[in-house]
Each structure stands twice: as structure tokens, then as C-alpha cells.
Amino acid sequence: MCRHTVLAPRPWHVIASGHEGLNACERKSYLFLRKELPVRLANIMKEIALLPDNLLRMPSVGLVNQWYERSFEEIIQFEKMDPEQSVLTQFCERLVHIRNRHADVVQTMAQGVLELKESHEVDPGVENSIQYFLDRFYMSRISIRMLMNQHTLLFGEQIGSKQESVNGIGNGGRHIGSIDPACDVAAVVQDAYENARFLCDRYYLASPELELLQNGVPSDRPLPIVYVPSHLYHMLFELFKNAMRAVMELYESNPPPVTLNIIQGREDISLKLSDRGGGIPRSVTDLLFKYMYSTAPQPSKSDSHNVPLAGYGYGLPISRLYARYFHGDLVLISCEGYGTDAVIYLKALTNEANELLPIFNRTSTKFYRPSPVLADWSAPVHNTSGSGRKDKQ
């Protein structure tokens, strides 16, 4: 009997276990994915078609659209194929090929936004539609890559990757595809911190120490949760880079430490990263999650080693999508003149940690044809003097 699970019992995937064996589970997974993947691809392709014409006509958006159309056509070819071993092998190979085709979708879509910014005036209505679309588009992509990774990791032919059973006979680990049923949060935190610190040391020749707390008390005791380590790492690495850059831009020497406090609640596990990097005004905090604001010409490869923590790019909005994918969240609370708290909320109960997916329907369609927004609150008065950040301490 195959158990269905991701982080929570959900009939979207099968895990090899028990007496029925791997092949039956691979067949069930194949029969599920050959339908579910085209459904998810088709849903987001319908939304791409609703994008403002100016964006839809951008060359990079056209390229992404072609990738989606081709991948859709390649998967529906399996619609009538019985799950013989040769077909299962072909299907796995095709998923790897599609995953590689879509490797650069994030950058290519960002290039499309840049092409739009550089060629057209973008009004607030179009900007809202783009923000709405990209959150859904990147969330859809996270979910599709999760499905494909689970199948290819569990049933793919890479040497040593095939997981014979949940008990980890296959690759010696306990992982279930990309899921670690005992993902040690403290270990992922250390890993992300060390890697961000390496980049920080290389550019600033110094870096802030890490103060790791659990429920407010110094501790690096293992804290196992059911999660996808690569998702958790992506979020933490982004937040550590931002925090370190803020601190090092403010302190020439003796930078204060950054504090990561892991708080275990009944419903939430909160990972709060606090820095004393001077913070930003409340009016700017939301902009850090705006794709249009975060889209700027990326430094060329030759430059990027110079400013490794540079720019925001899509790091924060996509990190927030990873948190929201399993019904968590990522929020910034900044106090201008002092520093910023970045909080990753995870679901403490795995049965609440199912997938969060965009649904294409009349409601979502309305967001692409926004009616003119009439202000229902008085407009704020903007300070024209501009308040730059304080000089370095």
C-alpha cells in the first residue's frame, strides 16, 4: 500500500513503502502526475494569456510562454500510455528535461519585467496586475517543481538516488524525495549563516556574529520538523544576506551580532532574525516585496562577485512564497534608525502544512482587468526633503 503524503496527508503524491513495492507506487505517481502537471501548467498559461498586452509582447515573456506550451505538449503525450516500465522510465527522463528547460524562468520573467519598464510607462493598475500575477506564477512554479522533484528523486535513475523505502534504504538517508521528516532547523540556520558569512567576509572583510536562541535562550539543540530543507535554506540565506549587508553598511568595525530566535508555538514555529543595521522607513518596507521595484538591471557576472549581497532582486518576494507554499509566511518589521526583524513563520502541525496553490477562476481573472481605483481614504502628504540613512557609526 502506498502512503500519500507531502508534509501532510494529501492525495497528491505517493511514497514507496510497505509490501506493494516501489514500482506500484511509481505507477500511481505517474498516473497522478501525467494529469496534475498539465492541469497546473494549463492554469498558469491561462493567466499568462490575461497579462497586459505590453508585458505579454515582451520577448522574454514570449520565451517563457513557449517553454510552458512545449512542456505541456510533452506531458500530455503520456495521456494514453499505459504505465509499462519503459514508459515510466521515459516519463522520469522527460520530467528531468522539462525541469532543466525551466531552470531560468525566474530570471527570464524578471528580464521581461525589465523590458517592459524600459519600453513603457507602467501605471499602478498594470503594476498591481503584474504583482498579482508573479506571486501566483512563481508559486505555481514552486509547486510544479516540487511535484517533479518528488517523482524523479523517488523513482529516477540517478545512481544512489532511488529511495527504496521511507526507511531510507535507498540513499541511506531518511528523506522522502525533497522532504526531510526530521529537518533540523538549527542545522539549516547554521548552514545558511555560514554561507552568507563567507560572502560577507569576502566583500566587507568582516561579518557579524550569530547569536542563536531557542525560545529566547541560547541553544543550538537540534530542532527536527517535517520540511523541505532546500526551501528553508533559501529563505534563511536570503535573510542572512540582507541582515549582514545592513549591519556592515552601518558599522565600519565591531558590528553587532545578528540574532536568530527560534520560537516553538502550538500553531507556529517562528524564526525571527533581528539585525541592528539601521532599518528602513515603513514606506519602503512593502516595496521590498514588489517585483517592479526590485527589478533592476542585474549586475553582470563580472560585477556580481564584487557585491555578493547586493540588490534585492526577487529574493524577498520568492522567499515569502516558499514560506506561504506550506501555509507559513515571511514578514519584515523594520524600525527606521535601529534595525529590522525578519520573521519566517512555519506551520508547527504538518497536517496543516499542505500546498497553497493559485486557482484560476472568475475571481483571479478580475485582477487582470482592474477597474480604475477610486481612493476611499485621503492621500498621504509626502515629505519632499528625503531622509537618507545615517552615516556609518
Ligand SMILES: O=S(=O)(c1ccc(O)cc1O)N1Cc2ccccc2C1
Ligand atoms: O531594509 S533593511 O532594514 C532589511 C531588509 C530586509 C532584511 O531581511 C533585513 C534588513 O535589515 N536593511 C537592508 C540594508 C542593506 C543595505 C543597507 C541598509 C539596509 C537596511
